Amino acid sequence: MSRALVALALLAAALLPLALESEGYAIHVLTLALLFAALGQAWNIVGGLANQMSLGHAAFFGIGAYAATILQIRFGLSPWLGLVVALALGGLAAALISLPTMRLRGHYFALATLACGEVMRVIANTAAPLTGGPAGISVPFGAEGVWMMRFEGGRPIYWLMLGALVVVTVVFEVIRRGALGYRLRAVRENIAAAEAIGVDTARVKLQAAVISGALTAALGVLYAQFNFFFDPDTVFGVASISVRIALMAIIGGIGTAAGPILGALIVIPLEEFANAALSDRAAGLSQLVYGAVLIAMVLVEPRGLMALRFSWTFRPRRASA
Amino acid sequence: MQQVHAAAGASRRRLLTGTAGLVAAPFVIRSARAAEAVSIGVVMPLSGANAQFGINARNGVQFVADQINAAGGIKALGGAKIELVVADATSSPTNAASVAQRLITQNRVLAMIGAFASSLTIAISEITERRNLPLLTMSFSDEITGRGFKNIFQVVAKASVLGKAQLDLTMQLAQAAGQKLERIAIMYEDTAYGTSQSGGLRAAAKAAGVEVVMDEAYPLGITDVTPLINKLRGANAQAVFPVSYLNDSLQIIRAMRAQQIDIPTIGGAAGYVIPDFARGLGPAAEGVLSISPANYDLAPELTEPFRQRFGYFMVHEALENGVCLSVVAEALEKTGKADREALRDALRGHRFETGLAKAMTGGAVQFDATGLNTLSEPVMVQWRGDQLVTVAPGHLARAQAVWKR
């Protein structure tokens, strides 16, 4: 995509809420889609560039959401400062998780990170004095004000999410085009060869994991300020967060900046549409349709929808393909 | 020929109503608007682990809506029909919040009923509170009406009160049978419902000077309850209080029976008071006690039509969610306009005693300033065959409790 096109799309995205009802459903869904696009993009740094398929990103997401919210409740800390705390804790958690999981690849890495997310979920459920336990935790209700991230209507939080997506996407692109990106690709293609030419593979993977974890934790803070209530099973959930984050990138196409954005803009509205259109019929029908469409998308193009676009543009289609 | 006549008739009628419309325009328009159906949102977990409870709850609301509509709708609104907008909250609070947002914006609902699980209800309440839309619920959690929200209404007693009643009523039953309880066991799943209700139970035990010899949380979806029952066997308790959903409750009772532990078992509602409990356990269910926020046998004339229609007795979540709608209908009759803030004001303070609201303990529903129904009082129920019979407190009991020590 050319720069002009990106700028135009960004401008349109920024102006869009002005055309929508300020507290409406459309803004709510779009905000959610932006959040998941940003999460998918943060995941993409590890999952796409390093090809380490993490299924435990909920660990960072939940740490960010809980840390900022607990600090806000106990000490009245502004969520803006909570973002800083979350970045630090998310990065630290990613470094710690990297210790046992770094050497693993493919399915083994996926399973180990999945277990890490589950460990955090059990801890959050058990540490009730700190986290509120299974009953969950609410962001305090109070007067509006930019400093406490409390806004009138749905537009400001939409813009905040859009800004977050831009930041995460820029970080992703900078890494992808920079030296770290090249090293990550070397690690992905052939780890032995990468080491032979002098790439410190452990260090490279650690850097990617820490950046990805820190950004994911920061997005957890924004989620808390958007949804106002959450519990351990929601923010540390395998299905609700870990798998969904990865899904955005995989449906869209991993390793590309546009992939997670495309994925989130398709998957989140699809899920909402299925629920709106079908959930007053037979129980389970809307989820069934949603699941079937996911399967169809994976089968049509296992490399993600972005690959589909490239194959249309650059490759002559063959009947047998 | 007939067609021509019909067309002529139609155009004449149109002309007449047109003229009448001109003359009586303000009146016609007002009554036409008033007779528009009233949309009420019903957000329940219709898929996922709590689907059965969500479907029961939906049936309860549907049951009441059909009754109101068959009786001519909301009379104060010119016979407006109740139109339910049912949506699946799934099992995620994030989804529940978006669904609530959708019902408000797209479907223009006037009030919402939901969403069985406390975590879903709280997530929805964050939306409804900001939009000033009344939300009625039968979720137990203390948090629901404990946050100073103005638009939430809890028709049942809170979890801590249920937990306390679970112990206190049990003490009364034991005493009536000539036993003084000194040692009890508590086991609960580590969900919002399990932890908050067991908290009330624990506090009540402490206040009553009863020793809690076993106090064990277990993970939701436990696949093997044997370690729990082994602990129970070693604890030498005189009664056991399990608080859980259905799968665990069946496993716990079966494992207790297999190890020949037959001390009185007093469940914490949810899994202990639905037909599947007795269906699954057969004779092993006989005599199991449970606390419940309400029970169908307190108003058989109101709940029996539900059993005839759906084929099972009116479980408490169906009953209480039905009551939510019944209360909304009565409040609408009172205000005479379909306005969410007027509705909220009408809900607060008034004593609702028509329709299904009569089936609640206290025979009515009345909300205090926090939105809690102050008349609701938990009851103790006991399995007799495939029926649940209210056995305590004394003034509500339909039969004498069977207390085996």
Next chain:
Amino acid sequence: MLSLAQAVLDGVMIGGVYAVISMGLTLVFGVMGIVNFAQAQFLMLGMFVAWFAWRFLGIDPLLGSFLAFGAIFALGWALQATLFRRVLAAPPVAQIFLTVGLIIVLENSALLLFGSEFRSVATPYQTASLRLGELFVNVPYLAAFLLSVVCGGLLWWFLDRSWFGRAMRATAQDPMAARLMGIDAARMHRLAFGLGVGLSAFGGAAILPYLTVYPTVGSQFSVLMFTVVVLGGLGSIAGAVVGGVAVGVIQSVSTLVFPIQLQNLVLFLLFIAVLALRPEGLMGGSR
């Protein structure tokens, strides 16, 4: 001491069942390299088959388990022939997300077809127990354990002695060489997938007497199954047996020391430790 003996006994019995339900997961990975996240949903389907067989044909779930195996074997065969065949060469992410989509589809199909009720069977031995001195042996647990042993024996015979089994193992080791030997790899994959999900269905039916079936019951077992196969080594059948019993015993004995609430935490930490230190599993290399 007595409670330790009881805990070990309980753990071994439940561990035998864990072994059988997890064998399918490890078999599918071993032969095709696919980690089937939807494996536990086939256990749920097996429980439903056994429940319907009990309700409408009067077949005890312990016998119904063979019926469940057959029905779900056929389903697995068909799914391999239609869905999974297409992702054999795809990147692991696509494979995993196909199975994640399948979880949603299977759970909600069950909800649509069978409803959300909690269904359980009634059998005469359901609440029976044997006493060995001070020790209790739960009869339904014992029955499920013995059935698992029989099933494990049959599987060992099949894989080790029958031509199909040997052909399947050959395909797992070297698909190209197997093809040169005239083995139809696609057919072996269908067989392996059918067998894999059939085994979980069998195990599900065997535990039906003390559990309840409803559409989302499978998710309770997912984590357990993964722990079992990771402990035993992904792809190793013998490892699944060791892993199953180990998980059963650890789960049971850990509750003597830690709160039951932390039962899963103990398993997860072990899971991560095994992956980090011995990714080939505790049984390492004995595939």
